[in-house]
Amino acid sequence: MFRYIGSVNISVHAQTSTNLVVLHGELFNISRTEYNREKDYFIIEVHMPFVRGRSYVLTLPFQNKLTEDFKSGYFVGYNEGKNEMDRSWFSLTQFERNYIRNVFPSFDEPALRATFNVTLGHHRRFQSFSNMPLLRRFNSSDLKDYVWSMHEVSPLMPTYLLAFSINNFTCMFSTTFGREPVEFRTCSHVTQVQALSLASLSAPKLFQYFENLFQVPCPLREIQQLAIPHLPIAAMENWGLVVYSDEMIMQKNQKNLTNLTQGQTKTLQLVSHEMVHMWFGNLVTISWWDSLWLNEGLAGYFEAAGVEYLQMNSGRKILFKYREGSLMNELMDKPVAINASSDKGLIENSSVAYVYQKVTTIVRMLNAMLGDEVFYEGLYFYLSQYSYSNTTPDQFWGKMQMASLRSGVLPDDHKVNTIMDSWTNQAGYPVLDVIRNYNNNTISFVQNHFSSNESHSEVWWIPLTYTTQSERNFSSTRTKAWLIQPSMHLNMPLLTEEWVMFNIQAVGYYRVNYDEHNWRLIASDLYENHKRIHVLNRAQIVSDCLYLWQQGRIRWLTAVDVLKYIIEEDEYEPLVAFVLGVTNGFWGMSPDSSLIIAKWLGSAGKWYAEFINYTFNWFVLIKSKHFRQLQM
Ligand SMILES: [Zn+2]
Incomplete structure (x- = not known):
């Protein structure tokens, strides 16, 4: 059996006179101490009180068994050899989260x-x-x-x-x-x-x-x-x-x-x-574990940027997978409000992978909303001011606000924290209904909770981006208008026979539904030459269309009309969106295995129509039953 022994010297500066020191620690073999099991507090009482303003060094010996249990904080492992005698042993620590206190007392x-x-x-x-x-x-x-x-x-x-x-x-x-x-x-x-x-x-x-x-x-x-x-x-x-x-x-x-x-x-x-x-x-750490999602969401977003830097389009695929994964999980699991309270159960929830996927997707939306210049200036303010210290999400939004004020990118009464809170404090996401009035050139916008359950009254701050068939500007993802009410009308002079398309490059964390005629215009344009529509918008159209059809929000004939172009599709995101959407949750498929199916589907083009027919009929049969189960 392995053991370790050691001692820790902790320098403290007394800000008040006291004879009690409270650290985090398991029971250590030291006399005149107390252990609070509930809080993991290790309390030392000293005979001579600490005097305010003086500095002290606490020297605390410790010892413990060294096992293979990773949760013991300091553990051993080995690389296999030819036989047991050839094992080569190593030791390692894992202190996140709260494991250091199993090894020695500290302010953890x-x-x-x-x-x-x-x-x-x-x-x-x-x-x-x-x-x-x-x-x-x-x-x-x-x-x-x-x-x-x-x-x-x-x-x-x-x-x-x-x-x-x-x-x-x-x-x-x-x-x-x-x-x-x-x-x-x-x-x-x-x-x-x-x-x-x-x-x-x-x-x-x-x-x-x-x-x-x-x-x-x-x-x-x-x-x-x-x-x-x-x-x-x-x-x-x-x-x-x-x-x-x-x-x-x-x-x-x-x-x-x-x-x-x-x-x-x-x-x-x-x-x-x-x-x-x-x-x-x-360099900058969260103040408490209930905000871990902020670090992990940012890490997810820049992780993709790093991969994109090394290999073009790979980072884009990662972000696409995170977005689709998050949208799907809100449906399959309970929808997620990210900003959990410090209640213990919710802390656990906030460390689940799909919470991070959602935050990553929302950070991407923030970046698009503010534009690169403001976003990176905000990051710079944040990192430079809080280096070697700790923050809350509000302080992060605060620095973004500071950067946006200098550029005027947001309307005066739009505060970054108010906008972002609507996405982090509320579970789920909105579906944006875009209904055109072809007689008077207006569009009405309505936001609804994705589950189409009437009891929901959430309102999100939705940044609207759009382009039209004659314009086809898919490069600008900057916000052109805001929907901050349950609904609104806008005057938009458009040709009756051209489509309008919202959520450029799918930067917003929401789905879009259109009136029947606009869907038809998109469908025939896709069918004619899908390459003229940005690949991420094609993926979003495919994903939204299948979802909206499954929810009974569009007719299946409309869905088939839009999706029939897919036979010509050869890019990753729309193909994955297609198979994920068709199989949504039923087969528990990963994005990459769905790509394989999509490729097969492409090569087996002549069976495509039959496949669609079969799949849709199959859905009609089981859909109602399945969704009832989900709501339980
Ligand atoms: Zn991480």
């Missing part, structure tokens, strides 16, 4: 920051990793063949980002370019290290890309990445010591990144995500 809350000096004692045939590079290594004075590894002092950071590991991994080296390069070490068991070349080479590229994008420096000059076998999480963004599940990142680099496999794209996605966290999460 995300809003509390400290610098950390880590020194690890271990056998000389191992090496030591922590957030910061090794400063020096020296022999133990009382244990033969044992050494002390002392690491550089860390930046100010919360306890959950602290990490260390003892192992005998082998590393690949890579670096960013420029005046102050950041060194990367990507390490695993020697038998696997060659398979880490994609993670090793892409991490510095992504890091540098984000440094340029955010324009706010990250203090690290060295970042280590460890590939860990049997890790129960995909990755953890410890500042300077990023940890991955080995099977997620074992992908070889290719000279040419144009034709990546699914596994390689996933690796890039994960590395990109963790690199974003060096800023969003680590």
Whole structure:
């Protein structure tokens, strides 16, 4: 059995005179202490009170068993050898969330920051990793063949980002370019290290890309990445010591990144995500766990930007999948209000993957709404003002507001937090009904809850973007009008025989329904030459059309009319939207397997009409039954 022993020195400054110190910790073997089980508080009573204004160092010894249980905070694992004797063991920490208190007492809350000096004692045939590079290594004075590894002092950071590991991994080296390069070490068991070349080479590229994008420096000059076998999480963004599940990142680099496999794209996605966290999460941290969605939503959005930077159109596909995934999950599961209270059950809910997908989609909408210049200025204000500190979502919206005020991009009475609260505090999303009056050139807009359940009265702040058949401007995603009431009318002089299309590039988190005639105009234009409509709008039309038909909001003849163009479609997003929509939730299909079906569908074009007929009839039979089940 393995054990570890240690001691922690915590420097404190007394802001008030007291003889009580309350830390987070499990029961430790120290006299004159108390343990509050409910709150995980470790309470120390001292004989001599702390005097206000003075500084003290608390020295607390600790020891524990070292098991393979990841939730124990500090655990061991191994890489398989030929037999049990050949196993090569390593140790590793996982402190997010609340696990550090199983190892030693600390002030374990995300809003509390400290610098950390880590020194690890271990056998000389191992090496030591922590957030910061090794400063020096020296022999133990009382244990033969044992050494002390002392690491550089860390930046100010919360306890959950602290990490260390003892192992005998082998590393690949890579670096960013420029005046102050950041060194990367990507390490695993020697038998696997060659398979880490994609993670090793892409991490510095992504890091540098984000440094340029955010324009706010990250203090690290060295970042280590460890590939860990049997890790129960995909990755953890410890500042300077990023940890991955080995099977997620074992992908070889290719000279040419144009034709990546699914596994390689996933690796890039994960590395990109963790690199974003060096800023969003680590440099600026949330004040409490109930706002975790903000960091994860931002990480998801920029993860896609990073992948797009390395491989064109791949980031776009990621964002598309997140959007479709979120829309689908609101239907299949209970709709999600993101801004959960600090109630414990809701905290759990806020860490579910589809909550993050929704936030990522909403951040994309925010970016489009404000335009790149204002959005990135807001990010800059946010990151530079709150570096090494903690924030709430309101402070994030506040910086976006500040940037938008300078540019006048939003009407005076439109506040970013009011707009965004309507998307995060309310569950679900709206369906925008666009009904044209062809006699007097007006359009009436009505927003409805997606579930078409009459009891809903939610109103969202919907940024409207649109183009027309004669204009075909699919490049501008800036807001042209706002719908902030349940309904409104607008004068729009349009030709009777041209379509109008809302939600350019599907940047808004809402579906759009049209009057019958407008649908017909879109259908015949798609059928004539679908390439003249932006690929993301084609995907949205396909997705919306199938959904609206399933909800009984459009006639199935209309849906078939719009969808009949799909036989000519050859791009990822509309094809995936088609198969996801047709099979929505029934077969539990992933976007990528639906692409395979869509491709098959394309090649089997002559059976297409029969397939559609069959599928639609099949839906008619089971739809009512299925949706009744869903509402339970
Ligand atoms: Zn994350």
